[in-house]
Amino acid sequence: MNPFPFDTFEPKWQAHWEDNKTFHVANPGDANFDASKPKYFVLDMFPYPSGAGLHVGHPEGYTATDILGRYKRMNGHNVLHPMGWDAFGLPAEQYAIKTGQHPRVTTEQNLDNFRRQLKSLGFGYDWSREINTTDPEYMKWTQWIFIQLYHSYFCEEDQKAKPISELEAKGMSREEIDEQRLAFISEAPVNWSPDLGTVLANEEVEEWKAKGHTVERRPLKQWMLRITKYSQRLIDDLAPLDWPESIKLLQTNWIGKSTGAEVSFDLQGNDITVFTTRPDTLFGATYMVLAPEHSLVSEITTAEQKEAVEAYIKACASKSDMERGEMNKDKTGIFTGAYATNPVNGEQIPVWIADYVMMGYGTGAIMAVPAHDERDFEFATKFDLPVIQVVEPNDKSDWQGYTGNGKSVNSGFLDGMKTKDAKRAMIKWLIDNNKGKPQTNFKLRDWLFSRQRYWGEPFPIIWENGQHRTIPESELPLLQPDLEDFKPTGDPRGPLVKATDWIKYSETAERETNTMPQWAGSCWYYLRYCDPNNSDRFISKEAEEYWSADGATVDLYVGGTEHAVLHLLYARFWHKVMFDLGHLSTNEPFKKLVNQGLILGEDGQKMSKSLGNVVSPDDVVNEYGADSLRLYEMFMGPLTQVKPWQMKGVEGVSRFLAKVWRVAMTQSDEGKWVISDKITNDEPTDKALLKVTHETIKKVGEDIEKMSFNTAISQMMICTNAFTKADKVPATLLRDFLKCLNPFAPHITEEIHQHITDAHPSAKCSTGRILSDRGWPSYKEEFLIESEVTVVVQVNGKLRAKLTVAKDISKEDMEATALADENVKQYTDGNTVRKVIVIPGKLVNIVAN
C-alpha cells in the first residue's frame, strides 16, 4: 500500500486544473486580461517527440521552470508557461521510409504519448497555447518568415536588414539584388551525405558523422541564409544577456572574429591576396601557401611541377574530412614552382600548396611566417624552408615558433616597435603603398538552409526561366505533397521530385523541391506561444509588445547545452532580422538562459538503451507519484550540475512527502484518510514552530529566485521534522508551509490544503479556493529573531567552547565570558593572551602562547 494515496489524488488535481483552466493566461484584449500584473515568460526548450517517450532528463528542466512559473504566479504575475512540439525531424521520416507510414501519423502518435506523460507530471502549462511545428497553421508562418528573409537585404551602412524594395527603387538589376538577399541561392561545395540523401549544415556535420553516417564535400545549388552579416551584432549583443559565461564564450568562439590585414603579393602579374592577423611579421614571410582548391593554382604551377601538383590535389580531394582531421599533425604539401614577391622587401618567396590552408577561411592563401607561427614552423622544418626571426620575445623564451607579442627585429622600418605599434605601422604602409588594407574575418559561415527531405517545410518558392520567386502569401501554407514512397532518390533535389503534379506550378513554372531544416520551426516558436491562434499574423503587435515588455521576450529559458551554437544562434539571428524589419520590439529573444545538467544513470554513465540504465518517468510516477519524481529531480543537486540518478533518493523524498502527509492526515479505523487531531484552529503560540515556519517561507522564496531548489527542499524537510515532533500544529502555519511546497509538489499540497480548509474553515481562508490560486506567504522578521545565540570560542583558531549568550551582549562582556570559561582556561593557563578577536554574536578567538 502507498504511504499516501497519490494514485488517486494526483489524477484528480490534474483534471481539476485542466477543467478549470487554472494555468490559462489571458492576452491583452481578452476579456479576463489583467493589465496591472507584470508579465513573466518562462520557457522550456520544446522536445522532439521521439517514439521512445520522455526520459527522466526531460522533467528536470521542466520541473525547474514549473516551480518558477507557479511561484511567480502566486506572486501576482501573468505567467506565460507553454509547451509544444518540435515535430519535424529525421526519425519520423526514416520510419516512414521503412514502413510507408506517413510521418504525420507517427508524429501524432508520439506527440499524444508525450502530452500524456507531461500531463501526468502535473506541470502548470497553458495547454491552450500548445504548438506543433508540423501543424499547417504553424508552417504557414515559418514559410512567411522565410519570405520576409527572401525579400530583405543587409544594409552595411546601418548594419541592419531592410526590404529589397529599397534596392529595386535604386534601379539595381535582378542579378545584383539576388546577390544581396538574406535568403539566397549558392552553388558552393556543401556537406552532402550520400546515405542520408541530404546536405547538412556545418554545425550538424559532426553530430551525424558521430552516428556513423558519411559526409562528403560536393558542389550543389542550395538555399543559404546570410547569417554572416550579423556576425558582429551576434557577438556584441551577447554582453548584456544573463547567460552562462561559458555559453557566451562558445558562441563568440564559434563566430570567431579575428582582426588583421589583407596583403597583396604579386605573382608574375597575378595578384594573390592573403589574410593575416600579424601584419607586423610581414618581413618574416619566407614562403606562401595556397589551399589546394585555390583558383590560381593551375595557372601559376610551372611545367616541371605540374604532374606532382595535380597528384597532390587529387590526393587531397579523395581524403574525407575525417582523414584530414586525423592527419592534422603531419603536414603535407608540394611546391608549385612559382615565386611571389613580398611587397615589403621585394624578396622572391616560393609558393607552395598544402591542405593545412583551408579554402573556406580568409582568402584561401597565407603568407607563411615560420619563425612565429606553429603550423608554418612545422611545415618549414619538414620541407627545409628558411626561418627568419622578426619578433623578439619580451621574456627569455626561444624565438623559434614564438607566437606572442614582443619587439620587431629584422623588419626595416618596424625595428624596435612593440607588436601592437608594428601592426598599426605596417597596415598604414600597406594602405599608403596600395598593397593591402585592414581586414576583419569571421569563422562563421552562411547558414545552409535547404535539405533533401520529405518531412520539413517546403520552400514557398517557384522557379521560372531559371529565376526564383516567392509564391503569394495567400497560397500559404504550402504543404508537402502526399507520397507513397519516402525513400531518398539519390537526386540532390530530394524526395519531392517524385511528386510531379505537385511540382508543376504552371505551364512554365515549377516548385522548389527542397525543404527547410528542423531548426526553422524552433527559430521562432517562442514568439508563437504569445499568440498561438492568430491567423492574420505570426504574432499580433499587442501580444508581442505585452510579452516582450522590459526589453526581453523570454524572461527565463531553460534547456541543455547541446544547443549552444545551433538553435540559440539561429533563433537570435531570425529574431534580429524580424526586429530590423519592424516586426518585433526587442533585439534579443532570451534574457536569461540556464542550462540544466545531464542526469546520468545509476552507474554514473550517460543513460542509453545499450547500457540498459535508462529510467522512465512513467515507472517512477507509478511507483512513487509525480510529486516524488518532481521533488527528487530538484533535490538531487544544483540544477546546472551533472548528477547520477539514485532510485534510493526517490524513496527518500517520497518518505518526506509521506511525513508531510501524516502531519496533517491520519487513518481512521476503516482505513480512510481523515484530517489529524494534531491540526488546530488556534492562533500559533509555539515560538519554535513559528520560527521554523517563517524561516522556511523566507528561505524557500529566496532559493526559488536563485534557482537553488535543493536547498529550498532541505529547509522544507527541516520544517516538516519540526511539525512531526510538535504535539499540535496550527492550521495557519501548515497552510503557509504548504504554499511553499506547492510549486514543487503541487498535488499533495492541494489535497492536504483541501482537507484542512474543509475541517478548519476560517474567515481568512474560506473553502472553495485552491492553493494554487492563493498568494505566496510572507514572513515576519519578528519571528526569526532569537534572544539568545550560540557563540563559538576558539583558542589559536581551534574550537574550545560554545557559549549561549544574550543576542545583544557587548563585546567586552563576550570577551570576559569567553576568558572565564573552564574549557578555555585549560588552554590559556600558563600562556599569555596576546590578542582577542571578538565578532559580536558569532565568535571569540583568543590568541595565546
Added chain:
RNA sequence: GCCGGUGUGGCGGAAUUGGUAGACGCGCUCGACUCAAAAUCGAGUUCCUAUGGAGUGUGGGUUCGAUUCCCACCGCCGGUACCA
C-alpha cells in the same frame, strides 16, 4: 594543444563580503513497536595510532582565523581543433 567547468564523509550534496566544515537526504549501526517482518518512531554515524590529533585534490602563501583570497601543480568532465 587551446578554452570552459569541476574536485568536500561510504554516496548525492550543504556552507564563500574569510568566522562552529559535513546542513538536508541516502546508506549503515543500535534501540522502541511486533510472535516475526515491513512500515513508523528514537539515538548515533568524517577519519585516526583517540582526555588528543588530522581533515574540503596536491604543494606553498596571506591572515588571529582559509572549503572560501593569491601563486604553482595534479585528476576528472565538457567543448573545440591546422581559422592564418
